[in-house]
Amino acid sequence: MTKKEIVRSVSEKLNLTQFKTKDIVQNVFDCIIETLAEEKRIELRNFGVFEVRKRAARKARNPRTGDAVMVQEKRVVVFKPGKALEDAIQGKEKKKKRKSGDN
Numbered sequence: 001m002t003k004k005e006i007v008r009s010v011s012e013k014l015n016l017t018q019f020k021t022k023d024i025v026q027n028v029f030d031c032i033i034e035t036l037a038e039e040k041r042i043e044l045r046n047f048g049v050f051e052v053r054k055r056a057a058r059k060a061r062n063p064r065t066g067d068a069v070m071v072q073e074k075r076v077v078v079f080k081p082g083k084a085l086e087d088a089i090q091g092k093e094k095k096k097k098r099k100s101g102d103n
Contacts, residue, residue: 003025003026003029006025007021007022007025010024010025032050036050036052036077039052039075040052044082045082046082046083046084046085047081047082047084047085048079048080048081048082048085049079049080049082050077050078050079051077051078051079051080052075052076052077052078053075053076053078054073054074054075054076055073055074055075055076056073057070057071057072057073058070058071059071
């Protein structure tokens with residue numbers, strides 16, 4: 001789904017113009033970017049958590065030449081889905097786990 005499709009979907013659900021909805025959606029994205037750029041955590045209940053982590057410097061291999069190269073330390077954004085999102089992705093009805101000894 002693209003941002004344009006998100007705007008269209010939200011504008012239909014809330015009965016707003018697409019122009020106004022686009023402004024709202026863009027402001028939400030800008031706020032997320034600003035918060036993550038400050039290395040802060042964003043927790044959205046039932047959706048998930050965005051967090052900035054540092055990835056340590058490490059040795060890697062150039063796949064073309066096989067030469068060892070150093071990759072510098074960098075910051076990356078990680079996302080951990082919340083329970084509601086995880087359940088939606090896995091399907092609402094999860095199979096019950098069998099206890100050992102049940103046949």
